[in-house]
Amino acid sequence: MRAAPAVVAVDPRVAALRDAALNDTLAWDLVEGLTTEIGPRMDGSAAEARARDWAVARLTALGFRNVHVEAYDLPVWTRGAESAAVISPYPQPLRIVGLGNSGATPPQGLTAPIVFFASYADLAEAPQASLKGKIAFVSNAMQPTQDGSSYGSAGAARFVGPAMAAAKGAAAILIRSIGTDHGRGPHAGVTNFPQGVTPIPAAALSVADAENLERMVKRGGEVRVHLLLDDHQIGQRRSGNVVADVPGTDPAAGIVLIGGHLDSWDLGTGAIDDGAGVAITAAAAKRLLDSGAHRRTVRLVWFGDEETGGYGGEAYARAHRGELHVVAAESDFGADRVWRVQTGFTGAAAPVGDRLAAALAPLGVVPGAGAVHGGTDVEPTIAAGATGVDLNQSGLRYFDWHHTPEDTLDRIDPEQLRQNVAAWTTMLAVVADAPEPLAPAGGTH
Amino acid sequence: MRAAPAVVAVDPRVAALRDAALNDTLAWDLVEGLTTEIGPRMDGSAAEARARDWAVARLTALGFRNVHVEAYDLPVWTRGAESAAVISPYPQPLRIVGLGNSGATPPQGLTAPIVFFASYADLAEAPQASLKGKIAFVSNAMQPTQDGSSYGSAGAARFVGPAMAAAKGAAAILIRSIGTDHGRGPHAGVTNFPQGVTPIPAAALSVADAENLERMVKRGGEVRVHLLLDDHQIGQRRSGNVVADVPGTDPAAGIVLIGGHLDSWDLGTGAIDDGAGVAITAAAAKRLLDSGAHRRTVRLVWFGDEETGGYGGEAYARAHRGELHVVAAESDFGADRVWRVQTGFTGAAAPVGDRLAAALAPLGVVPGAGAVHGGTDVEPTIAAGATGVDLNQSGLRYFDWHHTPEDTLDRIDPEQLRQNVAAWTTMLAVVADAPEPLAPAGGTH
Structure with a gap:
């Protein structure tokens, strides 16, 4: 027989942000816009560059701070x-x-x-x-x-x-x-x-x-x-990451890095891979932005080139290695519901993981104890010391459409998309304001 | 409140043929063969000609009599x-x-x-x-x-x-x-x-x-x-109908014409449109062939060119206008279950329709009272006097895949395919041996 789980209280402000996010419309609006106005956007392509311009305009209009593109070059293969x-x-x-x-x-x-x-x-x-x-x-x-x-x-x-x-x-x-x-x-x-x-x-x-x-x-x-x-390699082309901040009140508490990737394969319109991920994380970050002051800076990155080599994630980690990243998490597994949470919080930071699990439980999210995956774009930042948080989405339908012409907007279930926004909003609310030190190697900051 | 339906007895020989057909494997074998060994077969194409050769070989090997191709020319458009x-x-x-x-x-x-x-x-x-x-x-x-x-x-x-x-x-x-x-x-x-x-x-x-x-x-x-x-019209090309008989004992009783069309659109492999139809009708006709002598000749036709103009059905009616066709029916609506039967039997022939409905009821088939559609390939024969019989298949999924690249073998549910064979076998068993006169204008033969 299993032991009764420990009861962990949920901060009412966290619960309120979570529940409000179940009515989110922004994530749909963003992925609808990206798939309709840009469509497919291979790494290093003109369409990917248009997507960056589109992203800067949208994120600036939403009130994010410090919105900018960080460019880098990468080798490009074309069909x-x-x-x-x-x-x-x-x-x-x-x-x-x-x-x-x-x-x-x-x-x-x-x-x-x-x-x-x-x-x-x-x-x-x-x-x-x-x-x-x-x-x-x-x-x-x-x-x-x-x-x-x-x-x-x-x-x-x-x-x-x-x-x-x-x-x-x-x-x-x-x-x-x-x-x-x-x-x-x-x-x-x-x-x-x-x-x-x-x-x-x-x-x-x-x-x-x-x-x-x-x-x-x-x-x-x-x-x-x-x-x-x-099909041919055509040499170096320009790509870039789009970066946007929700500044925190305590710069020394470190950065919470979240995001997805802006590039897509060329066959579909990049809705589930990864329009959904950039939209979910942006919608959650926007809710933090609009909910008053928080301790830690939340940084939203829409990475370029995840698909062909993960150059975006590497370029980000290289460019920002002087900054303290305490948490890194990515949404890059479609738009179906979050079913499990796994974190790397240990030691003094372990209660943060417990509070996060308790706050996510009403969304039908179960705690897992497996290894944290992170995701291609945030792995270099996790490797540099940030704690990984996985909000695992159901993959039961994802590989029906992954990297195919069928990766289009209609594959996204709006209700499951909103549950994702609620899960990410919950995660940000818990970790951004956690009083515990969160940092490399189990919490020295 | 509805009136209780009249009870009509089912001939045990019909019921036995029907029930045995629920274990049919021939229809799957034929549609698997046609889609694998021939694939897409546009009207007037080399692939359609290969399909005719394949059909003659298969139908001859199955023991059908008088297996042959009836050629005709038609105008062809190509992509x-x-x-x-x-x-x-x-x-x-x-x-x-x-x-x-x-x-x-x-x-x-x-x-x-x-x-x-x-x-x-x-x-x-x-x-x-x-x-x-x-x-x-x-x-x-x-x-x-x-x-x-x-x-x-x-x-x-x-x-x-x-x-x-x-x-x-x-x-x-x-x-x-x-x-x-x-x-x-x-x-x-x-x-x-x-x-x-x-x-x-x-x-x-x-x-x-x-x-x-x-x-x-x-x-x-x-x-x-x-x-x-x-895309262009490329002029006249050769097509043809494949004809195969199950000879009856009473030539004067007229022919029961059944079939489907051998041509397909070019994008899929022509599994549901209309590999299934030729396979279902052939499997049913084969069961009649193997079940001893029957009164009427059952003629199986795998028509050429249904898709671009119905030249196959017209060519057949023109070539066979001297023969008495008493019933004509076609399977050209996929491979999902038969849910309804509608017939044109009236007057002295009306009991045939009643016996057919009673024999089909255990397959979950309901009687309908609407106009008989027939189908493009048999319409000219019905117009010449044959009684139409519709074994209506469920269209709830058909137009998800109709005329698309997705018209492939995996869209066929083997169990529903077998139910189709049982329904067609039942129909043939009822009409081939019906003692009533079946003929143009409600039964003068």
Whole structure:
């Protein structure tokens, strides 16, 4: 039998801010605006630059202080014409999308037999050079998980599958999309080739196309596929982070860093990834801004380039390494409800985590005791000493649409979006005014 | 209070055939084969010709008699490169698909302001010549209906909207897809321009894109769109119907014609439209074939070209006008369960309809008293005197995927597919052996 949980009182001012946030309209307004007025915004693109201008205008109009862009350069990969088709024995087109950092095929494309692997592990066991002149086809399926952990396991086919296939001499690689849907919209995403490995053409099939290709493989005989990817690295381009403050009354108490990322993949309009995250965190920060003085500065950052390398998060940490960040948290897992909270508060700061859990409980949020993930954009700041706070969103639908053309506004449930704003508002209200020292290594400030 | 329904006995042989069909595997096998081994098969295409060869081989192997192709020619329209984008004030790509019979844009595309219409009716009320140099944007939404009737009302925007816009001088027309989903896969389908009206470029936006464009319109100001459609009529091409018989013992009793269409749109693999229909009717006919002698010949036809003009159904009726067809029925509304039966049996033949309704009741099928629709492929045969029988499938999900890239095998629920086979088997068992005369004008044979 479980022990009865300790009862922790919730500050009525925190509860009032939390409950008011359940009627939030700002987060919807922001993500509606970003997806309608900007749309897709790949890192280093003109659209991403327009998104920064849009962000500065909106955040300034909302009354945030110190709103500005912090620019940096990053290497950019771009998608050109892409197509694929089965040539024999069952000729028909296939829906694909090139993976970020994919190599290009010859201009006229390439045609080769496919070699089927049920998983990345099977690909890894293929003999060296056994894929010479062949297209590896890795087709592991992904099941939805609330905590998103299936992305890590199924995702290996994308993260490192292309490098593995290249090392074994493959002419190209096709993977089943890393997604939990059964649709025709392939899932984009980066892959990485280590130094010394020449990138090969690498693309994701839609789940439905991968299943069709699997059925062809099961009939036996050689399946030949034509693949064309006019995808290229185009060198350094400009990106940037948009920074906005809610100044606190006690500069020595440190900064609470929150945000999401402004860039998106090119196929959808970047609604759940990560228009929702920038909107949720901005709406919560705005509620702090409007609710009177608070002890700690809340800093909202809409990071550039999360998708292709996390250059935004690294640039922020580098530019601000002289400042004391006591908490760092990111919203980058869609717009479905927050179901769990996990924090790194320990020692003298542990009561802050307990108060946060108590304040979030009425929103249906359960406390977790796992490792804090943080998120790509805030990991460098957490690594530098800030305490991570995870407000985990449900991932049960996220990978149906993640990195696909279907990442559009209509995938956002306004009621769940408001619950997110309430959770983030609660978190900010608790940590911004916590009397405990919050700081690197368990609380020396 | 409703009157108690009349009790009609069900022939145990009919019931046994019906119940055995609930374990059918042939329909799945056929639609799996057609979508995997052939895939999309536009009318007049090489893929449609491969589908005919595949069909003859499969139907012959199944033991059908008199399996053959009846060829005819038809005018063919083909899709080339297609793209669209908002140019200002919110530049971003739009997902579109050209409508069948669309005109082409200039090779470099055209750019023009859009004029928004909430419905086809609003477009119809626009002043003559008011659309000169503009792109009409008709954005009526469609709600799902079990009987599919919303297709007729919402569909006007596609069926006749382009001709109406052309008549008012529009440079082009964009319509919200005629579909009940919120996804990014635009819904294809034909439109028609009357003699004397020069076809204009006409395309469907995905529902999500139409909603995004509507949001831009609501912000006020001119929205300019670039549209490129390299779509063309390419002249006469060869198509054909695949015909297969289950011969009856009494040639004078007339033919029971059933089937679906073998052609499909090019975006999906033609699973629900209409791989399911050809598979369901073939599986039912095969059960009759294997169940001993029956009075009437059951003729299975897999029609060519339903999608772009119904040339297949017309060619069949023309070629077979000397034969007595007593019943004609088609499965062309997906793979979801049959929920209603409607027939044209009257007079001396009325008891056949009653026995059919009674035999279908255990499958959850309700009797309807509305007009019999028949279906594009069998309408010419019904017009020539055959009695129509409608086994109406639920349309609640059909228009989520109809004519889109999402029309793939995974949209078929195997259990509902089997219920369809049971319903069709029941229908064939009842009408093939009905002792009543079944014939033109209520039963003179």
